[in-house]
Structures are given as C-alpha cells and as structure tokens.
Amino acid sequence: MATAVGYRMGALGVCVVLLVGLFVLAGAGYPAPPDSGPNLADPDVSPKNFAGEHVETGGEVIATDPVTIEIEDGTSTQRLPVKNAPDVRVGQGIIVDGTLTTDGTLVVNRDRAVVREPWETTYMYAISVLGALFVAVRIFDGWRFDLNEIAFSPRDTPLHTRYLSEEDTDG
Incomplete structure (x- = not known):
C-alpha cells in the first residue's frame, strides 16, 4: 500500500515538473510584443x-x-x-x-x-463565479478525496441523492 502511494506522489511530482516546464517553454518560445509606447494612465505621465x-x-x-x-x-x-x-x-x-x-x-x-x-466587467466576473461554484458543487457532490490512496474516487451515492431520498421518506 505504501509503495502505491509513493508511486502516485512521484507521478504527481513528475506531472507538476512537466507542467512548469511547459509554461517556461511556452514563455520562451514567443517574442515579447513590441512596445506600444507609454500608457497615459500610468502615474506621472503627462x-x-x-x-x-x-x-x-x-x-x-x-x-x-x-x-x-x-x-x-x-x-x-x-x-x-x-x-x-x-x-x-x-x-x-x-x-x-x-x-x-x-x-x-x-x-x-x-x-x-x-x-x-460599463456592465460588461461585472457580468464577466459574475458569470465566472457562478460557473466556478457550479463546478465545485458538482465535484463535491459526486466525488470524495481518499487520503489513504491520495486519489479522488466517485461516491457510491451522490450527496444530493442521499439527502433528497431521506427528505422524501420523512414527509
């Protein structure tokens, strides 16, 4: 069991190193955009x-x-x-x-x-927050994190099904 956890941690470490390497490679592979000049919104620019x-x-x-x-x-x-x-x-x-x-x-x-x-920025952030909350709730509802295996695994019964079926039997 301990070796499986060790392999998973090693694989996770390799994936993180590869991801960081891809970020560095992507950043080094493209030249910086040309300077468009001073920005008048910067302080002390007249x-x-x-x-x-x-x-x-x-x-x-x-x-x-x-x-x-x-x-x-x-x-x-x-x-x-x-x-x-x-x-x-x-x-x-x-x-x-x-x-x-x-x-x-x-x-x-x-x-x-x-x-x-004027409303476009507020709309963009509001939709992003709602989407992130929806995804987080779906993950929390259908998956659980197993500390022994260091892995996500699907729940046998999703939380919403478990709690909704208990409410239906009480009423």
Missing part, C-alpha cells in the same frame, strides 16, 4: 511630454462631440480629446492607441479601439 509619439491609454467617455475620455492614474484625472474615435456613448469605456498631437489630441486608429459597456 500627454504634453509625448507630443508626436505613439501612446496607448484607456478611460471613460465623458463627451461625444468631440469624443473626450477621462483617464485616471490613481492619483489624478486627465481629460483627453480623441480624434477619429469609433462610435461611442457617454459612460462607455474605451481603450485606444494612437499618436498625440502638439495640442494634446489623441489621433487614434479606430479599427484597433476597444469599446466596452
């Missing part, structure tokens, strides 16, 4: 210092004629007019990259802009 340069930033749309976004860097808030912006509405989030002009306007490539509704 648009005036980057006139004529390629920058990227994101913020909330606060006006549409002309499109103006509000950029927060954690300590201060900047307003930046955007030229050639995609169709947006006030309150939407937008991520853009483009070239800053000397007057502080960002001329963007509208095909590369990402526009998001």
